[in-house]
Amino acid sequence: MGKFNIIDLFAGCGGLMEGFLQTGKYNDVASVEWLKPQVNTLINRLETKWGVEDAKDRVLHFDLQRDVELFKGWYNDDKYGSSKGLDHFVELAGKVDIIIGGPPCQAYSVAGRIRDEHNMKNDYRNYLFECYLKVVERYQPTLFVFENVPGMLSSMPDGTPITKLIKEGFNSIGYEIVDNINKHALINVSDYGVPQNRKRVILVGINKKCNINIQKILKYFYEVILPEKQSKRKVTLEEAIGDLPPCNPIINEDAKLQKRISHQTPVCDISWHKPRYHNARDMKIFHMLAEDLQSGKCEFTDSKKLSELYEKEIGSKSPIHRYHVLRPDKPSTTIIAHLYKDGLRYIHYDPTQARSITVREAARVQSFDDDFNFIGSQGHAYQMIGNAVPPLFAKKLAEAIDELMDIVNKGARIVKEG
Incomplete structure (x- = not known):
């Protein structure tokens, strides 16, 4: 079977994409990121590690809130230059199987709410998930992977739980996520060999057009497939950085x-x-x-x-x-x-x-390989690392998603043939 085509949104420096590519089961159609050091770092990694010759084109330096231009292309923008847009790269690939990524987490984080006098209620980043929705709706992938901080489970910027808004949003465009997010979707990456206690919400959504028992399959994913990728023991900090x-x-x-x-x-x-x-x-x-x-x-x-x-x-x-x-x-x-x-x-x-x-010690704690180079200042590097998905966890997640795709595709085929 061929590789699955993926788009990475809010890509950062590419931690999530890195893990998916490490499995050898996925093809990078395009990535979107608005911060320049992160864009430069991702381009460098795709070129030097993964041999993506047109990485400068495939990594779109742009603001996802400008969705019309994002899809159709933009030209001679003072900040973002020019690009043919996502539609162009999707057309070249033929289709999109999976969309991955997660909006900036500052507006959902508990620490962010403590520091902000308005509890982050007025932060525009609360609703950046709507940009993610628009891309999913346009390209209709089989499934998506949405990553964010645990704080989103308690975030209520307008009095409505953000999880309810997200669930309703995806449902409105024809996708289901697991019913009990708190029970199933909260993951600690230290269980997967990352030398760091880092809890994250991992939402996997499946296209209703598959016409299968989505809730049953999603529960199986969270309760069986993903846990099977866990490590036998926790990795300590000294094991990660002690030889430096x-x-x-x-x-x-x-x-x-x-x-x-x-x-x-x-x-x-x-x-x-x-x-x-x-x-x-x-x-x-x-x-x-x-x-x-x-x-x-x-x-x-x-x-x-x-x-x-x-x-x-x-x-x-x-x-x-x-x-x-x-x-x-x-x-x-x-x-x-x-x-x-x-x-x-x-x-x-x-x-x-x-x-x-150091930056390298922080990178190791986040499970970046030593050959992963960060392009920018020391401050940029720390920021990229702190916002990234640990590549080791991303790899294990990608392996689990590959198994899930097989189940979904087989189930949809059986339903269709039956």
Whole structure:
């Protein structure tokens, strides 16, 4: 059987696409992403790893909210240049079997709602799933894969649960998702070998035109097919990053230069294994907290104590505790895009290094291969990694989707022939 044709929406740097391509069972028709560093990174990966010669054309740098141009093409746009549009690439492929992707999650995340004075109710990103709907409706794939954060399960921007709006939206264009989203669709990627506790909602929708018992098949997917891809044990942080060379600090004693602290990084042929700059105050705190954990004293493992420490050292209060040392003997805590702003919640467990994790360490926690290169600044790289779907989980999900497609296609054929 040939490969399934897929379109990736809100593609980011390509974590989800990466996993699907690793299976060898899927053909990349097109991807859509509006942030330039992510676009450049995805293009580079498709060209250098997957041999996609026309990746610069297939990765559409565009805003999905401009759907007419997205489908038909746009020309000489000041920000987005020109493209023949999605219709062109779908026509070349012949059809679309699967659409994958997930709208930006900031408006659904609990952390985002805590930080926003209006609880994110006025954020336009609450309704970006409607852009996803329009693409699915236009190309009528057999199924879709919609990924997002657990916060969407409790998000109610206009008083109506966002899950209800999403379910009704997909139903209105002829697709079913599983009835009990909370029970079936919440997945922890650490169960699939990713060295990170990262829960995500994975919604799989099936086209009603298949004329099969969709709910029965979806429950079988979530209860049998996908769980069969789980790993036998959890992978720890130390297993993921422990073999990388240490980055030991060099502190310049010149008072005028104390604001910038550099690090000594041994010769390393692995890209992006270079820590960000930290000031002397933060390095002192990082060392203290990591040593406290390593020694077994654990005086600062309590969130209240960490909040008090933050207030004492920084001089201001915070609604959430800012510091966290990653535990070497457990999967990492969830890597989020906020990492690009600071690394206070991603402190390396080795007190002698007194730093937050490097881009490459963050990438490994997200299960990106070491040959995956991020195009852009250090901040861009952290942001891309934090927003990505872990490729290892994406691969196992893609393998499960391949099995699901086989069941759906066989079931639809039997119904049709019967």
